[in-house]
Amino acid sequence: MALFGTDGVRGLANRDLTAELALDLAVAAAHVLSEKGAFAGHRPKAIVGQDSRASGEFLEAAVVAGLASAGVDVYRVGVLPTPAVAHLVAESGADLGVMLSASHNAMPDNGIKFFAKGGGKLDDALEAAIEAKLKEPWERPVGADVGRVILDESAQERYIFHLLSSLSVPLNGLRIVVDCANGAASRVAPKTYIRAGAHVTAIHSSPTGLNINENCGSTHMESLIAKVKEVGADLGIAHDGDADRCLAVDHEGNLIDGDFIMAILAATWKEQGRLKKETVVGTVMSNLGFMKAMQALGIAVPTTAVGDRYVLEKMIAEDFVLGGEQSGHVIMRDFANTGDGILTALQLMQAVVTSGKSLKELSAVMKRFPQSLINVKDVKKDKLAASEKISNEISIHQKALGESGRILVRPSGTEALVRVMVEAESNEQAERIASEIASLVRSELQ
Numbered sequence: 142m143a144l145f146g147t148d149g150v151r152g153l154a155n156r157d158l159t160a161e162l163a164l165d166l167a168v169a170a171a172h173v174l175s176e177k178g179a180f181a182g183h184r185p186k187a188i189v190g191q192d193s194r195a196s197g198e199f200l201e202a203a204v205v206a207g208l209a210s211a212g213v214d215v216y217r218v219g220v221l222p223t224p225a226v227a228h229l230v231a232e233s234g235a236d237l238g239v240m241l242s243a244s245h246n247a248m249p250d251n252g253i254k255f256f257a258k259g260g261g262k263l264d265d266a267l268e269a270a271i272e273a274k275l276k277e278p279w280e281r282p283v284g285a286d287v288g289r290v291i292l293d294e295s296a297q298e299r300y301i302f303h304l305l306s307s308l309s310v311p312l313n314g315l316r317i318v319v320d321c322a323n324g325a326a327s328r329v330a331p332k333t334y335i336r337a338g339a340h341v342t343a344i345h346s347s348p349t350g351l352n353i354n355e356n357c358g359s360t361h362m363e364s365l366i367a368k369v370k371e372v373g374a375d376l377g378i379a380h381d382g383d384a385d386r387c388l389a390v391d392h393e394g395n396l397i398d399g400d401f402i403m404a405i406l407a408a409t410w411k412e413q414g415r416l417k418k419e420t421v422v423g424t425v426m427s428n429l430g431f432m433k434a435m436q437a438l439g440i441a442v443p444t445t446a447v448g449d450r451y452v453l454e455k456m457i458a459e460d461f462v463l464g465g466e467q468s469g470h471v472i473m474r475d476f477a478n479t480g481d482g483i484l485t486a487l488q489l490m491q492a493v494v495t496s497g498k499s500l501k502e503l504s505a506v507m508k509r510f511p512q513s514l515i516n517v518k519d520v521k522k523d524k525l526a527a528s529e530k531i532s533n534e535i536s537i538h539q540k541a542l543g544e545s546g547r548i549l550v551r552p553s554g555t556e557a558l559v560r561v562m563v564e565a566e567s568n569e570q571a572e573r574i575a576s577e578i579a580s581l582v583r584s585e586l587q
Contacts (some may be wrong), residue, residue, distance in 0.1 A: 142322075143269075144272045145265075145268040145269075145285045146555045147447065147448040147450070147554025147555055148244065148252070148254060148262075148448065148449075148450070148554070148555055149252050149253050149254035149255065149262075150162075150166065150241075150253045151243050151246065151250060151253075151555055152250065152251075152252070152253035153250055154194070154196035154249060154250060154251035155196060155199075155201065155244075155347075156157065156260050156351070156556045158196075158200065158205040158250075158251050158252065158253070158394065160199050160200065160202070160404045160451075162199045162203050163203035163207070163241075163253060164203040164204070164206055164207035165206045165207065165275050165276060166204075166207070166253055166271065166275070167203070167205075167206075167207025167208045167211070167239065168207045168208075168210065168279070169271045169274035169275050169277075170208075170237065170239075170255055170271050170331070170533055171185065171187075171207070171208055171211035171212070171237070171532065172211065172274055172277075173267060173270045173274050174236065174237060174257070174267075174273050176432045176437075177267070179236050179257070179258055180236055182194075183234045183462060184212070184214060185211065185212065185213045185214065185237065186214045186215075186216065186233070186234075186235045186236055186237075187200060187208050187213050187214070187215050187216065187235060187236065187237040187238065187239060188216050188218060188229045188230050188233065188235045188237075188256075188293075188296075188327075188567070189201060189204055189205055189216070189217055189218065189226075189238070189239045189241075190213055190217075190218045190219065190220070190221045190223075190225060190226040190229075190238075190239075190240050190241070190351060190487070191219070191221075191240065191241035191242065191383050192222075192223075192239075192240075192241065192242040192243075192324050192325040192383045193220050193221055193323060193325060193327065193348035193349075193353050193382070194242070194248055194251055194322050194350060194352060194353055195241070195248075195381075196249075196251045196352035197220075197224065197242070197251060198350075199546070200253070200296075201241050201243045202216070202232070202252055204239050204241065204253065205217065205290055207241070208237075208283065208288055209287060209288035209289065210243075210283075210287065210288070210292055211279075211282070211288065211444075212282040212286055212288050213236075213237065213288040214286060214288045214289045214290075214291065214478050215231070215266040215288055215289070215290045215291070215400045215533035216229075216235070216291050216293040216296075216342075217290065217292050217293060217303070218252075218293050218296035218297075218330070219242070219292075219296070219297075220325055220331060220348075221297060221325055221329065221372060222300075222325045222326055222380075222383055222384035222385060222481070222482070222483065223240045223244075223299065223325070223383040223384065223387055223479070224240055224384070224385050224477060224479050224480065224481035224482070224484065225261075225296070225297075225300040225325075225484070226238045226239070226240045226256060227256050227260040227261075227477070227478065227479040228260060228261070228300055228303055228477060228479075229260075229293075229296055229300065230257075230260040230479075231259050231260035231478070232299065233260070234257050234258075236555045237255070237256065237257070237258070237432075238255065238256030238257075238354045238544060239251070239253060239255055239256070239259065239281060240254040240382035240383065241253060242254065242257070242325065242382060242422050243382065243423060244381055244382055244383050244386075244555075245298075245358065245359060245360050245381040245382055246382070246528060246555075247355075247555075248351055248352070248353050248354065248355065248536060251515040252411075254360060255267075255268075259478065260477075260478050260479065261453065261478050261479070262415070262453070262473050262479065264450075264454075265581070266481075276454075277511075278314060278486075279368065280450045281542060284295055284410075295330070295483075297329060299575075300329065301332060301333050301336065302335060302459050303476075304333050304481075304483055304487060305333065305336060305337060305412070305487075307473075307475075307476045307487055307488065308337060308487055308491055309485055309491070309492060310491060310494055310495060311337060311338035311494075312334070312337045312338040312339040312490050312491065312494055313338040313339075314338075314340075314452075314530070315338070315339045315340065315375055315493065315494060316325075316339070316340045316342075316372070316373070316374045316375045316377055317334060317339050317341055317342070317374055317375060317377065317378060317490065318342045318343075318344060318365060318368045318369050318372060318374045318376075318377040318378070319331060319334060319341060319342070319343050319344070319346075319367040319377070319378045319379075319486075320344050320345050320346070320357055320358055320359075320364065320377065320378070320379040320380065321343060321345050321346040321358070321380055321382070321384075322345055322346040322353060322354050322358025322359065322379070322380050322381055322382050322384075323346070323347060323349070323352040323353050323357060324348060324353045324354065324356075324358065324380065324381065324382035324384065325382065325383045325384045326380040326384035326482065327343075327348050328345065328346075328383070328430045329483065329485075330343070330378075330380060330384065330483050330581055331343040331346060332483075333483055333487070333491075334486070334487075337490075339485060339490065340366065342372055342374065344357070344365065344368055345358065345364070346358035348546070350583060353382045354381065354382045355407065358379055358382065359379040359380060359381040359386050359387070359388045359468075359469055359482075360381065360398070362379055362388065362396060363388060363392065364404060365377045365378075365379050366390050366394035367394075368409070369390055369392065369394055370393075370394055373392075373458055374392065374501070375493070376389055376390065376391055376392060376397075376490070376493065376499075376500045376524075377389060377390040377394075378486045378490075380482045380483070381469070381482070383515060384401075384481075384483060385470060385480045385482055386468060386469035386470055386480065386481045386482045387402065387447075387469050387471065387482035387483070387485040387486045387489070387554065388402075389401075389402065389486070389489060389500065391499065391500040391501035392499060392500070392501065392502060394503060395501060395504070396470065397489075397500060398428075398467055398468075398503055398509075399465055399466050399467045399468055399469040399470065399471060399502050400423075400427055400428045400430070400467045400468070400507070400509070401431075401506075401507060402429040402471055402485060402489055402508070403421055403423070403463065403464075403465050403490055403496065404431055404435065404466075404504075404506045404507040405489065405503045405504065405506060406421075406432050406463060406471070406473075406488060406492065407421040407438070407440050407463055408438055408440075408491065408506045409492045409496070409503075410462075410463065410487045411438065411440060411493075414460065415462070415475075415503075415543055416440070417460065417461060417462045417556070418441070418459075418460070418461060419439060419440050419441060419487075419494070420440065420441040420442070420443065420459075420461050420463075421440055421442055421451075421461070421464060422436060422443055422444070422445065422455050422456050422461050422463070422464030422468075423442045423443075423444045423464065423465070423467075424444055424445050424448075424451070424466050424467070425444050425445070425446065425447060425448065425549055425551075426447050426466065426467050426468075426562060426567075427442065427444060427467055428467060428507075428509055428510055428512060429510040429546070429547050429564045430508045430509045431467075431507055431509075431512040433507075433508075433571050434506055434507035434508070434509050435507075436541075438506075443455060446504055447466065447468075447551070447554065448554060449465065449466060449470040449472060449479065449480045450462040451509070452465060452466065452470070452472055452583065453472055453478060453479065454516060456472060456474055456540075457474075457478075461474070462474045462475055464469055464478075464486075468580070469482065469485070469573075471485040473485070473488060474508050475570065482545075488587075498510060505551075506571070510546070510547075510560065510564045510565070510566070511564065511565055511566070511567055511571045512564045512569040512571060513562070513563050513568070513571040513572045513574075513576075514560060514561070514562045514575070515560075515562075515575050515576065515579040516553070516556075516560055516561075517558055517560075517561060517579050517582045517583075517586075518557070518558045518561045519557075519558055519587035520560075520582060520587060521586045521587070522552035522553070522557065522558065522559045523552070524557055524585075524586050525550070525551075525582070525586060528547065528585050528586070530581065531550065531578070531581055531582060531585055534578060534581055535548050535550055535578060536576070538577075538578065539575050542574075543563060544577060545565065545566050546563065546564050546565035546566065546570070546571070546574075547562075547563070547564045548562070548563050548574065548578070549561075549563075550562070550578060551561045559582050559586065561575050561578050561579045561582060562575070563575040
């Protein structure tokens with residue numbers, strides 16, 4: 142079974158993802174990148190960050206030890222968002238970045254994400270090479286050749302400067318609530334939005350190491366909606382544990398997911414002449430309403446597999462500037478080469494300010510098709526592709542839906558489950574079809 146999923150290595154901390162594995166992965170990554178010529182002619186440098194999970198403390202120590210023992214100088218940046226690590230790798234000219242985070246997963250999980258020189262995520266081939274390199278014998282450097290470990294105390298301020306430099310107008314007068322998920326955004330997000338000019342109410346911004354994503358953040362929007370209504374804010378912003386996602390709510394508490402955010406940005410940028418090739422990259426999970434809205438505006442939407450890394454690969458290959466996922470990963474290549482939740486929120490809020498419209502008014506650019514998503518747990522997801530019975534059932538329902546709906550059944554790349562997603566003209570129809578398919582998946586993949 143492959144160690145790497147769609148977003149690095151992830152699992153139950155200290156059970157699946159141990160200190161020993163973290164150290165070995167760090168060593169293997171250093172060796173693979175060295176063999177690929179990434180460190181040619183100079184002493185390698187790595188940036189290492191983490192989200193607020195308690196397990197990140199020992200896992201970060203293990204990764205730092207592994208890299209330094211392999212001769213890599215390590216710059217520790219502490220608790221910062223995943224996109225901050227990606228930016229700092231690019232900004233500092235580092236050869237490698239490592240982020241300890243399980244993103245939106247519950248606190249007991251953790252993960253390791255690697256970034257290559259320039260701040261992009263490693264491609265599948267490099268991840269496979271790292272996995273193959275684990276436990277191979279190697280010659281250890283000694284004396285002055287071992288890596289040094291440095292605490293980078295200016296990292297947070299440099300990242301905030303990068304974020305604010307993306308704005309062309311201040312956000313003066315905008316009243317917002319931000320849910321930091323008790324995660325990596327807890328210090329950076331409120332500080333950045335305040336400096337941008339917004340009046341900020343922050344919630345779930347007191348991480349303890351144990352409360353990350355706990356009934357808060359982009360996977361639990363209820364408290365954000367309530368607080369927006371309570372304080373009369375113009376909008377609310379929700380981040381996940383490592384702040385590479387952004388979801389929003391308008392002043393009435395209506396959900397503005399990644400598809401709405403991309404639709405608003407695409408429409409705004411096209412009007413401003415900023416949307417290169419009049420294209421926005423989506424995924425197979427992008428809502429049908431988003432597709433139809435973009436079509437109506439004359440904006441093309443090529444799609445990729447789920448995962449912001451695949452969106453980015455498409456964007457780089459064909460020189461597009463905007464893309465992302467319904468989940469709130471939005472990539473804007475004018476500013477960054479990875480999804481950045483805080484950056485996304487700034488650009489969304491800038492669209493509100495420059496348009497003079499409310500977020501609710503801007504979101505009218507698209508109508509969301511009713512969607513039902515069922516996560517079928519405790520099944521053998523690797524057997525999904527071989528099941529003709531499931532395939533035939535999907536085909537029957539898709540034929541009945543025609544162009545007024547869509548079905549997607551796929552194994553999760555980050556969790557042990559199969560996702561069943563159905564879009565239709567009504568909630569009842571979407572839920573009925575999704576339930577029928579999910580029941581079949583559950584019975585067939587036991």
